[in-house]
Amino acid sequence: MILRTCALACALGAVLALTTAAADAQTRCPGNPDALGTERVLAVDPAATPRVGRKHFPQTLPLAPKEVVLTFDDGPEARATPRILDALQRECVRASFFLLGRSALAHKDLARRELAEGHTVAYHTFAHPLLDRMPIAAAEAEIDRGFAAVDKALYGEAGPTPATPFFRFPGFASSPALLDRLEKRGIVVFGADLWAGDWIRMTPEHELKLVLSRIEQTRGGIVLFHDTKSQTAAMLPAFLRALKSGGYRVVHVVSARQQAGLATARSWRTEGGVSSPSHFELIMQNASD
Numbered sequence: 001m002i003l004r005t006c007a008l009a010c011a012l013g014a015v016l017a018l019t020t021a022a023a024d025a026q027t028r029c030p031g032n033p034d035a036l037g038t039e040r041v042l043a044v045d046p047a048a049t050p051r052v053g054r055k056h057f058p059q060t061l062p063l064a065p066k067e068v069v070l071t072f073d074d075g076p077e078a079r080a081t082p083r084i085l086d087a088l089q090r091e092c093v094r095a096s097f098f099l100l101g102r103s104a105l106a107h108k109d110l111a112r113r114e115l116a117e118g119h120t121v122a123y124h125t126f127a128h129p130l131l132d133r134m135p136i137a138a139a140e141a142e143i144d145r146g147f148a149a150v151d152k153a154l155y156g157e158a159g160p161t162p163a164t165p166f167f168r169f170p171g172f173a174s175s176p177a178l179l180d181r182l183e184k185r186g187i188v189v190f191g192a193d194l195w196a197g198d199w200i201r202m203t204p205e206h207e208l209k210l211v212l213s214r215i216e217q218t219r220g221g222i223v224l225f226h227d228t229k230s231q232t233a234a235m236l237p238a239f240l241r242a243l244k245s246g247g248y249r250v251v252h253v254v255s256a257r258q259q260a261g262l263a264t265a266r267s268w269r270t271e272g273g274v275s276s277p278s279h280f281e282l283i284m285q286n287a288s289d
């Protein structure tokens with residue numbers, strides 16, 4: 001009788017444990033219990049890391065081996081960006097988008113969708129000129145025009161400083177004077193640790209192979225893609241699955257200033273043990289900066 005009771009209790013316990021695990025997975029990523037997910041949120045402080053990405057700078061983000069930060073430049077674009085957002089959403093992965101001001105104004109709905117789905121939305125100038133070839137005042141005006149256009153698209157109005165202090169130079173064409181100016185303004189300049197080179201036309205299969213081989217060489221890091229490229233949109237679902245099967249973990253970068261503001265507001269929710277701001281809180285925080 002004792003044995004029988006134990007057998008029944010143990011079986012019930014096992015069923016309960018399985019049900020709880022399945023429920024946890026559902027909570028982490030509804031509809032996709034095997035999702036790649038977002039491992040943790042990293043608050044980036046301009047004072048500690050004013051520029052990141054080993055392709056062009058000596059320093060990168062403080063990432064553990066096999067941690068990756070996914071970044072997408074040049075969008076939003078009407079066809080590729082929605083496919084990329086769908087792929088990220090399916091895997092509950094949060095990324096960072098570096099928008100062109102003119103594209104954000106042309107596709108406000110997509111810019112706002114990026115923000116609403118929890119991604120970090122940052123800046124990449126207004127019209128993508130190579131800034132190292134311009135007089136510094138004109139280059140800085142172009143950067144500011146990009147800040148203002150993206151914030152107007154996202155929030156309806158732009159403040160005196162960008163809502164998220166993250167910027168990436170078009171073509172990585174920085175200059176020491178501009179880097180210095182941005183550092184003084186407390187804006188983190190993002191480079192990259194690796195890329196597939198998706199500005200070169202290639203098949204999605206080739207791009208996937210290339211980016212996976214490079215990510216293996218660097219053991220993770222900041223990955224650069226373009227959400228204007230259909231070949232990248234086509235390979236992204238398989239890329240995210242390959243990260244999962246390869247034991248890579250996604251890190252979502254946010255501004256330290258935004259995170260501090262939210263922490264004091266004590267309005268956090270928990271996702272799979274990692275605290276992160278809700279979309280609405282991010283929008284409100286950005287809007288009030």
Ligand SMILES: [Zn+2]
Pocket residue numbers: 073074124128169170171
């Ligand atoms: Zn670009």
